Amino acid sequence: GESVGLHLPTLSVQEGDNSIINCAYSNSASDYFIWYKQESGKGPQFIIDIRSNMDKRQGQRVTVLLNKTVKHLSLQIAATQPGDSAVYFCAENKILTGGGNKLTFGTGTQLKVEL
Amino acid sequence: GAGVSQSPSNKVTEKGKDVELRCDPISGHTALYWYRQSLGQGLEFLIYFQGNSAPDKSGLPSDRFSAERTGGSVSTLTIQRTQQEDSAVYLCASSSRTGGSQPQHFGDGTRLSIL
Structure with missing residues (x-):
């Protein structure tokens, strides 16, 4: 079956350090993957996505790496800031019959930035 | 506003009652999703x-x-004869097009509590 899971439920980093959040998936049929950030009491906020035909994509202070061989996805945050504290979800996208996208989310990783 | 709007933000109701949750997607977005x-x-x-x-x-x-x-x-999610296991945050998302890498934009959700 399909599943998206995370290696660590909580990650604590010092302000200014780089953060790496990992995600494992089992469904190789997915066409792309998305990282979301969710702050307390808020809805998930899109960070970055990557298509299955890519292995790396960079955004502002964030980089997503995709290793299809071992079905592993990671989110790297450079120079982590207190505002980065949140729960991070990876999500696996599946195209629905009607053409829409169904996201399957992992449990999430709580990132805590220590001053 | 420019984002996805959900109402109410919080809802407390007794077991057995019906509830309606509302979602206003981003203007022009053709796809709408509900998550729990x-x-x-x-x-x-x-x-x-x-x-x-x-x-x-x-x-x-x-x-x-x-x-x-x-x-x-606008979309309405209705839960009839609510049960305690229905307690959760109900999130709505919309996206501009279907297929491919179209990120979903989320509202802040409705927190539903069944007593």
Whole structure:
């Protein structure tokens, strides 16, 4: 079956350090993957996505790496800031019959930035 | 506003009552999704609307759950005869197009508590 899971439920980093959040998936049929950030009491906020035909994509202070061989996805945050504290979800996208996208989310990783 | 709007933000009701949750998607977005998020968990897909096509209801947990989308814009999720296990945050998302890498934009959700 399909599943998206995370290696660590909580990650604590010092302000200014780089953060790496990992995600494992089992469904190789997915066409792309998305990282979301969710702050307390808020809805998930899109960070970055990557298509299955890519292995790396960079955004502002964030980089997503995709290793299809071992079905592993990671989110790297450079120079982590207190505002980065949140729960991070990876999500696996599946195209629905009607053409829409169904996201399957992992449990999430709580990132805590220590001053 | 420019984002996805959900109301109410919080809803407390007694077991057995019916509840209606509302979602106003981003203007012009043709795809609309409902998810459920239990405490400390990832998001569970419920239902998807795309234009005038029949909705994908594959994620609805029981026949007590239903949703409609009027005029291709506002959507209402209805839960009949609520049970305590229905307590969760219900999130709505919309996207501009279907297929490919179209990120979903989320509202801040409705926190539903069943007493």
